[in-house]
Amino acid sequence: MSKDTSTETASLRYDLLAEAMDERRLELGMKWSELAERTGLSEQSLRNIRSGRSTPRELTVRRLEEALGWVRGAVRDTLAGGRPTVSEIPRIDPGSAGELSWRVEGDVVCYELTRMIGDNPFTARLVVRDGRSREQVERELGKVMEMARIQLED
Incomplete structure (x- = not known):
């Protein structure tokens, strides 16, 4: 997804995305700061996405989906009014040795x-x-x- 100011962006359901992100974050026992760390985003960027002030680009969407354990396309589906699907494939955080x-x-x-x-x-x-x-x-x-x-x- 790229930044867009069209009517298509206005119809996206950021309220649903914010709710789904918060639910999943709590299920995983994460703080917002931990989610930010895992995605490589700032906490302010996460707030901007959740509020709809910022439309996430594709790389950001993938990072969110991986960090939250969602299947690819879950963010887009949620913005369209659906519910995210939890991935059956374990995602591993690429940490360096000893991390x-x-x-x-x-x-x-x-x-x-x-x-x-x-x-x-x-x-x-x-x-x-x-x-x-x-x-x-x-x-x-x-x-x-x-x-x-x-x-x-x-």
Whole structure:
């Protein structure tokens, strides 16, 4: 989608998109700042999209759909008056080595943290069904990593 000021833009249902984004964000236990981080957008840009002040371009639409675990075309469908469809394909956040990565599986978020312990990679995973923040998940997985390091390096 590109920026457009035609009557077609005026008929788009940004209220439905805003509601769907908020519902999904809460289902995944994300704050708006976390959604912004995952999409590479600012929180203000997300507010502008939700309010209809800004029409998202195609790359932005794809980032939103991936971050929210929606199928391709879900944003467009929602703007047209429909409901977004949750993707059955897990999406993985491309994080660098040692970074927290995540994927959406239905209504849960699966986090993974991989670190080198000695000369071996070690991965800790956590499935989140509640509203824990990304920061809290990072702390919890960090504790698991520390316990693994102690056990494996002895």
